[in-house]
Amino acid sequence: xxxxxxxxxxxxxxxxxxxxxxxxxxxxxxxxxxxxxxxxxxxxxxxxxxxxxxxxxxxxxxxxxxxxxxxxxxxxxxxxxxxxxxxxxxxxxxxxxxxxxxxxxxxxxxxxxxxxxxxxxxxxxxxxxxxxxxxxxxxxxxxxxxxxxxxxxxxxxxxxxxxxxxxxxxxxxxxxxxxxxxxxxxxxxxxxxxxxxxxxxxxxxxxxxxxxxxxxxxxxxxxxxxxxxxxxxxxxxxxxxxxxxxxxxxxxxxxxxxxxxxxxxxxxxxxxxxxxxxxxxxxxxxxxxxxxxxxxx
Amino acid sequence: xxxxxxxxxxxxxxxxxxxxxxxxxxxxxxxxxxxxxxxxxxxxxxxxxxxxxxxxxxxxxxxxxxxxxxxxxxxxxxxxxxxxxxxxxxxxxxxxxxxxxxxxxxxxxxxxxxxxxxxxxxxxxxxxxxxxxxxxxxxxxxxxxxxxxxxxxxxxxxxxxxxxxxxxxxxxxxxxxxxxxxxxxxxxxxxxxxxxxxxxxxxxxxx
Numbered sequence: 001x002x003x004x005x006x007x008x009x010x011x012x013x014x015x016x017x018x019x020x021x022x023x024x025x026x027x028x029x030x031x032x033x034x035x036x037x038x039x040x041x042x043x044x045x046x047x048x049x050x051x052x053x054x055x056x057x058x059x060x061x062x063x064x065x066x067x068x069x070x071x072x073x074x075x076x077x078x079x080x081x082x083x084x085x086x087x088x089x090x091x092x093x094x095x096x097x098x099x100x101x102x103x104x105x106x107x108x109x110x111x112x113x114x115x116x117x118x119x120x121x122x123x124x125x126x127x128x129x130x131x132x133x134x135x136x137x138x139x140x141x142x143x144x145x146x147x148x149x150x151x152x153x154x155x156x157x158x159x160x161x162x163x164x165x166x167x168x169x170x171x172x173x174x175x176x177x178x179x180x181x182x183x184x185x186x187x188x189x190x191x192x193x194x195x196x197x198x199x200x201x202x203x204x205x206x207x208x209x210x211x212x213x214x215x216x217x218x219x220x221x222x223x224x225x226x227x228x229x230x231x232x233x234x235x236x237x238x239x240x241x242x243x244x245x246x247x248x249x250x251x252x253x254x255x256x257x258x259x260x261x262x263x264x265x266x267x268x269x270x271x272x273x274x275x276x277x278x279x280x281x282x283x284x285x286x287x288x289x290x291x292x293x294x295x296x297x
Numbered sequence: 298x299x300x301x302x303x304x305x306x307x308x309x310x311x312x313x314x315x316x317x318x319x320x321x322x323x324x325x326x327x328x329x330x331x332x333x334x335x336x337x338x339x340x341x342x343x344x345x346x347x348x349x350x351x352x353x354x355x356x357x358x359x360x361x362x363x364x365x366x367x368x369x370x371x372x373x374x375x376x377x378x379x380x381x382x383x384x385x386x387x388x389x390x391x392x393x394x395x396x397x398x399x400x401x402x403x404x405x406x407x408x409x410x411x412x413x414x415x416x417x418x419x420x421x422x423x424x425x426x427x428x429x430x431x432x433x434x435x436x437x438x439x440x441x442x443x444x445x446x447x448x449x450x451x452x453x454x455x456x457x458x459x460x461x462x463x464x465x466x467x468x469x470x471x472x473x474x475x476x477x478x479x480x481x482x483x484x485x486x487x488x489x490x491x492x493x494x495x496x497x498x499x500x501x502x503x504x
Contacts, residue, residue, distance in 0.1 A: 065321075135395065166360050167360060169360060197363050203362075226485075226487065227363075227364060227484050230364065230367045231364075267487060271488045
């Protein structure tokens with residue numbers, strides 16, 4: 001079987017750089033990481049220098065995702081040899097137990113870490129992940145709330161909590177989590193857009209108007225965010241169509257919706273350039289926008 | 298007694314499973330479409346409703362409304378263009394041990410039922426997902442007396458089970474799911490085509 005480097009004509013440096021990019025972007029493309037990482041480790045380990053340790057960690061976690069326990073164990077053993085007392089490596093041992101669904105053993109393992117180091121956030125978060133994996137959402141939410149009282153700046157945790165609340169249809173609390181994230185990350189268009197989606201889902205005129213405002217804000221931060229553009233169109237259209245709004249509000253929202261519709265059409269035309277097959281998408285969008293058009297009073 | 302006899306084509310079944318396989322750590326969902334028949338037989342003994350295709354929608358968080366509304370409206374337009382009608386909804390849960398239709402599934406199915414009386418929910422049992430696809434891994438739910446009831450799934454639920462099995466297995470082994478586009482992918486980059494013409498062609502080539 002041909003190696004990746006032969007098939008795609010890439011050198012080991014490119015493979016190493018790809019892995020770094022995936023680490024930085026926090027991608028969960030585990031099969032690709034395993035393919036690239038396994039080859040890098042087996043053929044080029046001597047060239048990687050100190051990078052090899054973080055690569056072992058990355059590949060190990062990806063291997064667990066792909067049920068490649070053989071590869072995961074290999075990476076883990078190398079890390080254990082190099083860093084015998086490390087809590088970071090102990091966390092990886094725990095994750096392997098989780099992957100094998102040995103949750104009781106994994107919990108005992110994390111408890112041992114916390115005994116030695118009560119401030120170890122990684123171990124606490126793994127325990128919460130186990131609750132989620134077991135479908136114990138109420139407990140996971142409770143533990144995560146307690147965690148956040150202590151570690152109020154942990155953005156990953158706020159985002160995880162917002163997801164858990166959304167899955168439980170507790171949109172009010174999900175919105176609160178996203179508000180925390182927006183406060184600390186005012187330039188992040190994704191948080192704005194997600195907050196708007198939650199508000200829209202909550203429903204009611206006030207929430208719809210808030211949704212529209214935050215979709216607009218997300219667009220200001222990133223004018224290519226299609227979800228924000230569609231969201232702006234949908235919320236403005238719904239507001240304009242409501243019998244309860246004043247004539248001025250109706251007129252304003254028709255303007256916003258019309259603007260958004262034009263932008264959406266433009267975005268689809270640009271995407272469809274040079275691709276005949278995409279014509280169907282453009283037509284479908286035009287029709288959709290037409291079907292939702294609100295008549296001017 | 299079965300309310301509506303539905304059958305899945307290989308293309309519909311395989312794209313559902315590819316979507317599930319692409320995001321093993323997430324919940325996924327999508328819509329099932331059938332060709333619009335000219336008249337509905339009054340005595341209810343028309344042929345089975347053939348789900349010719351599915352449209353993969355989202356992965357991860359399924360419980361938010363705005364993008365779902367966009368998708369439903371857009372796909373509705375597309376259906377009208379192609380003489381299709383949305384006849385069902387599929388979902389694979391995040392928890393592999395739980396394959397019951399949740400609130401999201403029931404809400405979307407209710408919405409679909411406004412246009413098509415006998416809409417079904419198809420739940421994918423990801424705990425039984427294998428490369429060989431030796432058995433059908435779906436549950437089909439009908440809306441009976443205000444509840445969603447599970448019906449027995451046999452190879453009768455497929456236009457051609459052997460073909461569906463062979464094709465799905467081949468595409469899973471070949472990792473075609475890496476190229477499967479759902480509506481989320483489309484929103485990330487409009488050039489991503491949620492009708493999945495490339496995969497449809499692979500299916501056709503394997504028939």
